[in-house]
Amino acid sequence: MTDDPDHEEMAATTDGGLATVADEPRAVSDLLSETEAGIAGYNYAYLDEHTKREVRRGVLNAIALPGHQVPFASREMPLARGWGTGGIQTTLSLLGPEDTFKVIDQGSDESINAANIRRLAETTADVETTTDTTDASVIQTRHRIPEEVLTDDQILVLQVPTTDPLRRVDGSDDANRRRHAHKNYSKMWVALYENVVEWGEIQISARYPVMVHDRYLMDPSPIPRWDTSKLNDADSLFLFAAGREARIYAVPPHTDVEPLAFEDRQFQVERFDGKRCHRCASTDTYLTEVTDEDGVTRYACNDASFCEKRIEDPTLSKSHHLDDETVAWGPGTPDPLVDDARRETVLDNGNSSVTEGGDEA
Amino acid sequence: MSLLDAENVTRFYGDVEPCGRCVERTGAEHGRNRCPECGMVVGCADVTLSVESGEVLGIVGESGSGKSSLAEMLALDLAATDGTVAFDAYDGNFLDANYEERVDLQNEHVGMVHQHVGDGLNLEFTGGGNVAEALLAAGWRHFEDVRTRVRDLFEETEVPADRMDDPTSTYSGGMQRRVQIAKAIANDPELVILDEPTTGLDVSVQARVLDMFRRIQREQDVATIVVSHDLGVIRLLADRTVVMRHGRVVETGLTDRVMEDPRHEYTQTLINSVI
Numbered sequence: 001m002t003d004d005p006d007h008e009e010m011a012a013t014t015d016g017g018l019a020t021v022a023d024e025p026r027a028v029s030d031l032l033s034e035t036e037a038g039i040a041g042y043n044y045a046y047l048d049e050h051t052k053r054e055v056r057r058g059v060l061n062a063i064a065l066p067g068h069q070v071p072f073a074s075r076e077m078p079l080a081r082g083w084g085t086g087g088i089q090t091t092l093s094l095l096g097p098e099d100t101f102k103v104i105d106q107g108s109d110e111s112i113n114a115a116n117i118r119r120l121a122e123t124t125a126d127v128e129t130t131t132d133t134t135d136a137s138v139i140q141t142r143h144r145i146p147e148e149v150l151t152d153d154q155i156l157v158l159q160v161p162t163t164d165p166l167r168r169v170d171g172s173d174d175a176n177r178r179r180h181a182h183k184n185y186s187k188m189w190v191a192l193y194e195n196v197v198e199w200g201e202i203q204i205s206a207r208y209p210v211m212v213h214d215r216y217l218m219d220p221s222p223i224p225r226w227d228t229s230k231l232n233d234a235d236s237l238f239l240f241a242a243g244r245e246a247r248i249y250a251v252p253p254h255t256d257v258e259p260l261a262f263e264d265r266q267f268q269v270e271r272f273d274g275k276r277c278h279r280c281a282s283t284d285t286y287l288t289e290v291t292d293e294d295g296v297t298r299y300a301c302n303d304a305s306f307c308e309k310r311i312e313d314p315t316l317s318k319s320h321h322l323d324d325e326t327v328a329w330g331p332g333t334p335d336p337l338v339d340d341a342r343r344e345t346v347l348d349n350g351n352s353s354v355t356e357g358g359d360e361a
Numbered sequence: 362m363s364l365l366d367a368e369n370v371t372r373f374y375g376d377v378e379p380c381g382r383c384v385e386r387t388g389a390e391h392g393r394n395r396c397p398e399c400g401m402v403v404g405c406a407d408v409t410l411s412v413e414s415g416e417v418l419g420i421v422g423e424s425g426s427g428k429s430s431l432a433e434m435l436a437l438d439l440a441a442t443d444g445t446v447a448f449d450a451y452d453g454n455f456l457d458a459n460y461e462e463r464v465d466l467q468n469e470h471v472g473m474v475h476q477h478v479g480d481g482l483n484l485e486f487t488g489g490g491n492v493a494e495a496l497l498a499a500g501w502r503h504f505e506d507v508r509t510r511v512r513d514l515f516e517e518t519e520v521p522a523d524r525m526d527d528p529t530s531t532y533s534g535g536m537q538r539r540v541q542i543a544k545a546i547a548n549d550p551e552l553v554i555l556d557e558p559t560t561g562l563d564v565s566v567q568a569r570v571l572d573m574f575r576r577i578q579r580e581q582d583v584a585t586i587v588v589s590h591d592l593g594v595i596r597l598l599a600d601r602t603v604v605m606r607h608g609r610v611v612e613t614g615l616t617d618r619v620m621e622d623p624r625h626e627y628t629q630t631l632i633n634s635v636i
């Protein structure tokens with residue numbers, strides 16, 4: 001239960017980024033070339049109004065039952081499922097001309113897939129796009145929740161490869177639906193128990209199962225544990241959409257979201273043991289290993305857009321854009337004094353060789 | 362009132378429309394359990410029995426006589442076709458408990474040891490995980506407490522505790538039976554139902570499993586229904602015995618009396634055939 005094959009598979013497919021069947025459009029870029037060639041033939045925001053209404057109905061149901069997986073008539077998109085078709089349909093159903101749209105693909109705005117989804121929205125829905133989290137009204141994301149605090153004006157649409165957390169313990173969707181209906185999660189607890197027996201603590205890398213509003217067990221999509229606590233009592237709306245499985249679920253603002261854990265084996269976020277971003281020197285962000293052309297492996301902020309801001313201003317807090325700068329958001333929300341002191345030390349030592357570019361897509 | 366009072370418990374099997382006279386056309390006196398009119402199989406019918414607190418009730422009968430059908434209905438694992446059961450921990454007809462009540466009753470009030478191990482245990486889980494499931498389902502959330510209780514239950518049922526983190530599929534048949542018993546008693550239920558607790562085990566293993574259960578039963582004074590086609594098992598464990606044939610109860614009485622002075626012709630042949 002530590003890693004999800006689907007997750008790996010997804011990453012491979014998307015990053016590999018090439019069509020396997022030549023005569024079928026397989027990527028957003030194919031969709032774009034069609035759209036741009038004959039834009040007049042397409043409805044606003046690409047999808048027809050009926051489809052958008054269906055998706056919105058699903059979204060409303062999902063908001064009414066936080067954490068419950070709501071079926072929706074996931075449309076055949078002219079691109080392979082597993083490329084975020086659920087997320088794209090949800091996004092396109094929500095966007096209006098007033099919106100500002102951002103796409104994150106594993107923390108980056110720059111992957112080909114992210115750029116293409118952004119361009120699709122720009123072309124067909126006539127929206128502004130941005131890479132700045134605080135400027136966006138709708139953000140579609142895969143595998144991350146941004147480091148900067150989301151507000152009540154923002155919707156985060158998460159792409160979901162696998163909807164049901166119970167599939168880890170039982171492959172039968174029918175049996176699992178019954179378990180959800182009756183809040184019968186003892187099988188999941190056994191899996192957690194055995195996980196602790198094996199590792200001494202809970203070892204789940206991503207897709208950490210959470211209880212939503214003390215009612216439904218939910219898969220938060222392949223976000224790191226680092227991001228999981230951001231779902232709890234947030235100001236923003238989170239929508240989770242799976243095209244392949246035709247399910248939408250939601251965490252509305254100010255919903256209790258609690259990671260499953262034992263009283264004496266707590267939920268823990270990733271530890272970076274004093275590591276810092278080699279670009280902006282942050283110690284309070286989710287770091288990933290990046291190997292540069294020189295073959296050296298370094299740690300860098302996974303949230304590329306926030307990293308850029310931190311390069312400009314190393315003391316920028318994650319809630320810098322809010323009136324109240326003390327909003328709790330994920331782990332390591334900085335204590336300004338301690339953090340500033342540490343960052344100054346880092347910069348004095350000259351350890352924070354800030355490199356431009358080299359961003360991993 | 363008894364701990365459990367069952368009246369007219371009945372179970373049909375078959376996709377056919379019942380003719381309405383299935384019960385009167387089957388049973389011990391007809392020598393069949395399939396209705397000649399409509400083809401319905403009457404797994405058991407009109408079973409009336411009671412279990413007192415702390416008592417061990419034996420159910421004995423040949424293969425196909427309806428013992429498992431009855432046991433599973435009383436453990437709320439099988440829907441009844443008809444019947445009323447009063448149970449101490451439940452208001453109303455026990456057999457009508459809804460899903461949530463059932464999960465709760467099964468976790469905390471009625472422990473079942475299934476004839477087929479796959480019905481009672483998840484063989485991919487560890488043995489300890491299977492026992493832990495009962496505790497976790499009952500709301501235990503402290504890992505070390507669960508661990509300690511599971512280890513105690515392993516010791517109680519005489520399963521080597523150093524095997525508790527191995528997959529249940531790697532256990533011997535006897536160990537699997539013991540783990541089922543450990544799981545069944547984990548939450549101190551008022552009633553335990555054992556369906557063929559020794560079937561498929563070596564004779565020497567059978568005796569040790571029975572001795573172990575008899576000790577636990579006495580120490581904890583837990584009411585028990587023990588189902589077996591083996592008179593030896595019934596004689597060893599049961600205070601009172603119910604004899605079934607073709608889905609009906611043909612005789613009920615104190616075990617000693619039934620064994621020494623069987624009244625029903627079928628019971629007589631059953632006992633004579635063993636001696």
Ligand SMILES: Nc1ncnc2c1ncn2[C@@H]1O[C@H](COP(=O)(O)OP(=O)(O)OP(=O)(O)O)[C@@H](O)[C@H]1O
Pocket residue numbers: 374375394402403404405422423424425426427428429430431476590
């Ligand atoms: N799922 C089923 N579908 C159809 N018939 C069934 C089913 N389960 C049991 N029966 C029939 O009901 C009757 C009673 O079966 P049951 O399993 O209750 O008997 P039993 O006394 O436990 O037998 P055994 O000693 O072999 O375990 C048998 O004739 C059996 O074939």
Ligand SMILES: [Mg+2]
Pocket residue numbers: 428429430476556557
């Ligand atoms: Mg049986």
Ligand SMILES: [Zn+2]
Pocket residue numbers: 379380381382383384396397398399400401
């Ligand atoms: Zn009939």
